[in-house]
Amino acid sequence: MAESEKEEMTFLQHLEELRWHLVRAFVSVFIVAVLAFMYKEILFDVIIFGPSRPDFFTNIKLFELGQMINMPALGINQTKYDFQNILMAGQFTMHLKVSFIAGLVVAFPYIFWEFWRFIKPALYQQEVKHSRGAIFFASVLFSVGVLFAYYVICPLSVHFLANYKVSAIVENDLNLGSYISTITSIVLAGGVIFELPILIYFLAKVGLVTAVTLKKYRRHAIIVSLLLAAIITPPDIISQVLVCFPLIFLYEGGILIARNIERKKLKEQMQ
Structure with missing residues (x-):
């Protein structure tokens, strides 16, 4: 008690x-x-x-x-x-x-x-x-x-x-x-939206996402980026491209972050 x-x-x-x-x-x-x-x-x-x-x-x-x-x-x-x-x-x-x-x-x-x-x-x-x-x-x-x-x-x-x-x-x-x-x-x-790399960092730290998983769903991420660009911008191609490219760049940066975390974890386990 x-x-x-x-x-x-x-x-x-x-x-x-x-x-x-x-x-x-x-x-x-x-x-x-x-x-x-x-x-x-x-x-x-x-x-x-x-x-x-x-x-x-x-x-x-x-x-x-x-x-x-x-x-x-x-x-x-x-x-x-x-x-x-x-x-x-x-x-x-x-x-x-x-x-x-x-x-x-x-x-x-x-x-x-x-x-x-x-x-x-x-x-x-x-x-x-x-x-x-x-x-x-x-x-x-x-x-x-x-x-x-x-x-x-x-x-x-x-x-x-x-x-x-x-x-x-x-x-x-x-x-x-x-x-x-x-x-x-x-x-x-x-x-x-620009906080995406930080989100991926914490998810990768706790093991919920990996670089392999992010690569596997890269095409899906591109489609989601296009949809988000269409939602938050007017329906003209220039605006959507200007928004879509940074989103894809951030996702690719997230893959590099997840890969770096996995390398550090592997290095710690080998020590």
């Missing part, structure tokens, strides 16, 4: 520790969200509405490239878009939502670090040693995914979706909430 109570107490202690990790992670998101909320002009005029403006970096470079190779179609988002809000609290709600998402994106490295601190005591010393760079690489991959989605996918998606028409008699009056949901979902999806 005493042993049972001790085990129950240990379990409750783990829950208490997890709670404090979650609290600290939420506080980090909250602090960044408050700062983002305070700087409304930068958050919306510069960042959120950036991909829709002619002076956005990607739009400028594509326009210049189109002029250079005589392809005017590359000049995307060269006209000013007008956005409308039809809800009484619509703009305030969007302000809160985007501030929270900004907090989530910026605070991601700290959130991952808190998660790592929680699971670290359950790992063996050797596993901790081999996983020291996980926080750094996870943060870098997430940031690269966010930037790739923001600077590449977002402007292409905005141009395609804002100008697509089923009929010439139908005008596109862009809804604020729809535009923001599109931008934020693409950015978050980009950050999450």
Whole structure:
């Protein structure tokens, strides 16, 4: 009975520790969200509405490239878009939502670090040693995914979706909430998808996947990459190719990671 109570107490202690990790992670998101909320002009005029403006970096470079190779179609988002809000609290709600998402994106490295601190005591010393760079690489991959989605996918998606028409008699009056949901979902999806090598790393460490298995399902992975590219991008071939290639590259990187882990395990067993 005493042993049972001790085990129950240990379990409750783990829950208490997890709670404090979650609290600290939420506080980090909250602090960044408050700062983002305070700087409304930068958050919306510069960042959120950036991909829709002619002076956005990607739009400028594509326009210049189109002029250079005589392809005017590359000049995307060269006209000013007008956005409308039809809800009484619509703009305030969007302000809160985007501030929270900004907090989530910026605070991601700290959130991952808190998660790592929680699971670290359950790992063996050797596993901790081999996983020291996980926080750094996870943060870098997430940031690269966010930037790739923001600077590449977002402007292409905005141009395609804002100008697509089923009929010439139908005008596109862009809804604020729809535009923001599109931008934020693409950015978050980009950050999450670029975490694929980290996921493969942990799965390979616990023996759930191997390099042989990943090679066996390479064709399936390519099909899944094409499907994901079709889901998170507008249905034009250029956008889908731009998204599909990084996904395939990340999968191939995962194969190399799994192979490296297997070699290290084999080397340790031989010693």
